Amino acid sequence: MKNDTPATVIEVKNLACGYGETVVLQEISFAVHPQELLFVIGGSGCGKSTLLRCLIGLLKPFRGDVAYFGKSFTTADAGQRREILKTFGVLYQDNALWSSMTLAENVSLPLEEHTSLPRSERAEIVALKLTQVGLSGSGDLFPSELSGGMKKRAALARALALDPVIVFFDEPSEGLDPITSREMDRLILQVRETLGTTMVIVSHQLSSIFRLADRVIVLDHEAKGIIAEGTPAELAATSTDPRVRDFLNQDEDSPKRMNQHLAGGPDHSSK
Ligand SMILES: Nc1ncnc2c1ncn2[C@@H]1O[C@H](COP(=O)(O)OP(=O)(O)O)[C@@H](O)[C@H]1O
Numbered sequence: 001m002k003n004d005t006p007a008t009v010i011e012v013k014n015l016a017c018g019y020g021e022t023v024v025l026q027e028i029s030f031a032v033h034p035q036e037l038l039f040v041i042g043g044s045g046c047g048k049s050t051l052l053r054c055l056i057g058l059l060k061p062f063r064g065d066v067a068y069f070g071k072s073f074t075t076a077d078a079g080q081r082r083e084i085l086k087t088f089g090v091l092y093q094d095n096a097l098w099s100s101m102t103l104a105e106n107v108s109l110p111l112e113e114h115t116s117l118p119r120s121e122r123a124e125i126v127a128l129k130l131t132q133v134g135l136s137g138s139g140d141l142f143p144s145e146l147s148g149g150m151k152k153r154a155a156l157a158r159a160l161a162l163d164p165v166i167v168f169f170d171e172p173s174e175g176l177d178p179i180t181s182r183e184m185d186r187l188i189l190q191v192r193e194t195l196g197t198t199m200v201i202v203s204h205q206l207s208s209i210f211r212l213a214d215r216v217i218v219l220d221h222e223a224k225g226i227i228a229e230g231t232p233a234e235l236a237a238t239s240t241d242p243r244v245r246d247f248l249n250q251d252e253d254s255p256k257r258m259n260q261h262l263a264g265g266p267d268h269s270s271k
């Protein structure tokens with residue numbers, strides 16, 4: 001390790017966010033390091049998606065700051081914000097694929113919005129991205145023709161279109177069966193390895209958390225903030241906080257978990 005300050009990709013300081021008068025999270029501080037796979041975990045309704053919205057600028061924080069590569073995102077002007085936004089790839093909880101467009105058109109969308117590449121080059125990139133996620137040859141399909149796992153892959157291809165430095169991913173394995181979920185996990189690792197992306201992943205899927213996370217931050221609804229931070233194994237073994245221990249040591253197939261799944265059930269319909 002060098003003795004100068006280690007580079008951080010994302011630095012969140014004393015962030016507070018919520019909706020209207022309702023504070024969902026307060027005093028949130030954490031950093032994400034280059035090529036790290038950071039998981040934001042916790043039960044349904046604890047504010048995972050809300051935090052993600054704040055990080056990507058969809059929700060204006062009440063207080064505090066989010067900085068990317070040492071530059072404040074919160075106080076950035078429109079031009080600076082756009083530059084920062086260009087370095088993100090985002091996968092929303094409901095995939096947010098446009099149902100009236102083919103996969104290829106969906107993946108091409110960010111290229112049309114943010115680049116002036118000619119059609120032929122866009123098509124090449126689209127084909128490459130679809131191949132990267134194991135969907136080569138599926139460009140002409142519509143989202144309604146895809147399985148849940150394929151939709152997630154397609155959304156990942158679109159998120160990768162602009163070669164993002166950071167990928168934000170909300171519940172990558174939600175609604176997927178265990179095998180498809182494991183394939184998604186493998187794909188996430190492969191993307192990190194081949195593209196060197198930093199990833200912030202929201203999840204309450206224990207198997208994925210243990211397979212993928214370099215580090216986790218645990219959010220809690222009551223505490224409105226981070227109640228633990230560390231590697232999943234270290235927290236499961238050594239945390240003295242019963243909320244953290246219970247969350248990380250629960251049986252994935254238990255009725256409690258099923259109920260949590262249903263309570264936080266996603267809307268899987270496409271736009
Ligand atoms: N658009 C919204 N308007 C008002 N409240 C919201 C909105 N989205 C989420 N919430 C509330 O914020 C809290 C955190 O929600 P969310 O971030 O979606 O949790 P999680 O992703 O961890 O399941 C919940 O109490 C939820 O009801």
Ligand SMILES: [Mg+2]
Pocket residue numbers: 048049050093
């Ligand atoms: Mg959510």
